[in-house]
Amino acid sequence: MTIDRFKPIPLHYQITNELRRAIKEGHYRVGDLFPTDKQLMEKYGVSSITVRRAVAALVDEGLLERRPGKGTFVKRETVEETLGKLTGFFEEMKARGYEPSATIIFTGPVEDLAKEIQRVPGLRVFGDAPLYLIEKVQKMNGQPITYLRSYWPFEYGSRLAEEDLEGRGLYELVEEKLGLILERAEQTISAGRAGKKEAGYLQVKTGTPLLIMERVAYAGDRPVELSLNAYRADRYKYRVVLDRNRPRPGSGVIVE
Amino acid sequence: MTIDRFKPIPLHYQITNELRRAIKEGHYRVGDLFPTDKQLMEKYGVSSITVRRAVAALVDEGLLERRPGKGTFVKRETVEETLGKLTGFFEEMKARGYEPSATIIFTGPVEDLAKEIQRVPGLRVFGDAPLYLIEKVQKMNGQPITYLRSYWPFEYGSRLAEEDLEGRGLYELVEEKLGLILERAEQTISAGRAGKKEAGYLQVKTGTPLLIMERVAYAGDRPVELSLNAYRADRYKYRVVLDRNRPRPGSGVIVE
DNA sequence: AAGTGGTCTAGACCACTTA
């Protein structure tokens, strides 16, 4: 459970993971003084540079903050930081202090896979495995924000459908009930207009411009969800920060 | 010019900047073996850990790549990396191997600032300084992709307007002619539909959905450009990668 | 066998903060 000097995993890396776990489990409160470098050196029996490296990784992730002369502190993650990470709609709304909810429209297996792939070419990432569709409208303080079509491998999707999808976020349930950890996602942002169906769900006029996001979420290297989100563009925008030297994940894509 | 042990700037930081400059100036070719850690230790008269730290920063920026047992190499930046950074349309298209061009629609001072701010509230970042507008259509291989309205403080804008804005990118010209370095930008992505004017410039029907980006670019802490881009959503999408642990700059924004 | 980058130690000195 703790640090093993004979594992072929670098000590600084083992310590980073150990400390991250402790923070996430709530062993330290936000704003608390974190153990000093010296205490960590003694606790793990390693040198100062190894501790520094382990702690630096968590500073980078936004979990800790160092103040020279004062100490290391557990940081309150800013809304910015929370949202730059891979999060679901429910987490995102809660982080902003809004009340998320959802209305289920449909849950069930995808009957005609070939036809569905024609409409949503991105579904190819799943190969020819059977799929399960969860379709819902997500709301903020009772106002519809986005119409979501979320495709999962059949087993995952059908198990999710048994849960409280109107009161809880998909991604929370995935972790809690399926034990999957979504590590990474790729997201494409585009624009479209509301058809009759979308217009009804989102309470806008037909033809209203919508912000369209297609997201593929991965657990390890395996794709586990493809979702299509249609956001009301009058209520939701997407923000990106760009840096001259540091490569960032956002970029335009030419549609061939 | 080189490293100064008596400056209050950390050695690793001085070395990082020195090496970055050398790479950018083309002292090493892509794929070339970069000096080994040992050579750098001797050259700068510092210890291994200081060299490692300096080199690690450039690995992080995507300029170098380390292969244990082999050496450090100058990396060809991938299209992904180039585009995650703050780049203009011309650089972006060139990085993808397309031929960018532009048609100027209008250049001139903003006459009625108060009125313009009412239409584009983002312009408030400039306070009440006089502004200059550059309006153009940007093309890829001759095809219109985006209609751009780019606002600059008067002096910068008027100087840019004297340059070859149809054959070169704004951001290149800014660096070359104005000596400004754009370090950071904040960008908001939304959806809209083509009015008569946009429809004409982009050769689409009125009402076609467009991807709308509003960007504020900064040199140091000073905002120097606010641009409004309307992209043809059938030809251009925006892509973002999200990570579970690492905060990334992309995030949704609720419109109040 | 010699060279590479990756990890790690045990310590030093520094500026800064707190008491």
Add this chain to the structure above:
DNA sequence: AAGTGGTCTAGACCACTTA
């Protein structure tokens, strides 16, 4: 004066690559 994190040294051992 004692404690904090930030920087840096001089070296060791490791796995891996190349010859």
